[in-house]
Amino acid sequence: MSAMCDVDLEIYAGQTLALVGSSGAGKSTVARCVTRLERPDSGHIWLDGIDIAQLSSRDLLPVRPKIQMILQDAVTSMNPRFSAAEVIEEPLRIQSASRSERRDISAAVMRDVGLPPEWLKRPILEFSGGQQQRVAVARALSTRPKMLVLDEALSGLDLSTQAQIANLLLDLQSARSIGYLLISHNLALVARMADALAIMSNGQIVETGAAQQILAEPKHAETQKLLASARAAESRFALASGASA
Amino acid sequence: MLEIRELSVTYCPASGDNVRALRNIRLEIRGSEIVGILGESGCGKSTLAHATLGLLPAHARIEQGEIFWQGRNLLGLPESELRAVRGRYISLVSQQPALSLNPVLTVGTQIGEVLRAHVPSARWERRDRVCELLGEVGFEQPNAVYDAYPHQLSGGQRQRIVIAQAVACRPALLIADEPTSKLDGLLSSEILTLLSELRKRYGTAIVVISHDPTLCAAFADRIVLMYAGRIVEAGNSAAVFARPLHPYTRALVGLMRSSTVAGVGAKISFPRIDGESPDPTTISIGCSFEPRCPERLEVCALRSPEDAVPEPSRCVSCFKYDESFPNA
16 A cells, blocks of 8 residues: 655755644655655655665664654653653664763753753653653754654643643754654644645645645645634634634 | 532552642533533543542542432442443543554444443344444444454544444443544544534533643533642633633633634744643642742632632632632
8 A cells, every 4th residue: 555655845954844634644654754764665855965765774873863753642652661861862872972972962952951950860750741742852852853753743732731842842943953844733833833834635745835825825625624624623612712713 | 410529539659659639529410411621631630530430540549529420429339330330321432542442353342342241132133233333423334344343443433433332321421531632633523523413312411521622612511620630610611711710721711812723924932821730749738720820819829729609600719719818
């Protein structure tokens, strides 16, 4: 079965491309190919001038630090017996960083995500949901990536926590010009985070362009459907809360 | 129909500190109403559902309180009697449909199991009844779906199977714990529509547990807001969202109004509520929202507020509305 075909996307340094579509559209397959957790059947994935699409796992080793991924419920991708330090230092250990280097970097990234470095020794399960997601961001930052793939990384969080993590990601992006591939079905989130937007349906990109323009004037039927559904939910809330829609 | 009185629950893990999950919960659910329990993760809303169904883990301790179901206190019942209530009169739709289904049994068999446990019937009768249920939850070819295994179905379809299980015995009360949090926008509204239809047709009361105010506003008749193990505000859903009283509710509604697709126009930061929920292992003597509250008074850090009833069928736990407290 073909999960996606002829997908063309470009992500620039310091910019966010949002990939939106209903469940099963193929968004996560794109994420898994871009991060080379899966090898695409054909095509090219250029990262800083290197085509990583068909690289062997050995050749990928020096490339992997440049592109990191954060998932929904990131804590489920962490070893529950690990401390925050072990979670954050794991990618560095794979990259054979020295012990003192690892210690310096983990303290620095903890500060970057707004957590006190003294908490590094705490077991990961003792952090709250929002703090665990911050640790996931810290782990991703530890290898100084040029690109982050955020696969529903903000879904399932409370509104307030979601806003805190989104603001953190926006600040980090402008400070270090990291490129983001944001996969989300939340258009309100996309509206605030994305520069460019691509709509995916049945394994293909059906509409792409500047985010604000697409949100203002959706052309493809799939885009219109997604926007209508988001607007319907918003206006139901506005109606229920008595505010004028 | 269901009445919870002064329920307090504490988790006492073998290692680590005790967690005070619920404190003095008072709640009444009436026949065929939809009640939304809204709160951040960790506020105790799932604990409340599990306590009602007698499904708390072994390290949970019920400190005090009663849960009355049709005149009987469920908390005092032996497991055998509780089992006759659970699934038959009160049922649960859990958060992760993938995890609550057995991967090696067909979905038809699994829905049939619920019937077999509560309603005596012959095997062939059960198959007909299960197919009827599959039709009710929106499957167009119930016979084909009957023989499917969970992995052959999509996330939205699996959620429908779990709902069919939950409504198989026509329960009087259905508790849905984050029924749509793993689904996208279109699928969520389909599931909510299905639940409202079932309520309309059979008069089933529904308690929906969610951290999403949009969902609660659109779906529930009445809203109960929880924060750090307590109920901070409750009332008619339209009234609560139109005129939120508790500072936490007000902050939340403000957040909702500003997180829309339209009218953003640029990449900008998100509005948020400053601070984090209190650590549930520490015992604060004051109001638990006090550290984050923009309208805090001196008294708020000193003792916790009583429920005030500023208008009929509305209650709010905040000193600002406490008439016996003149400085408020």
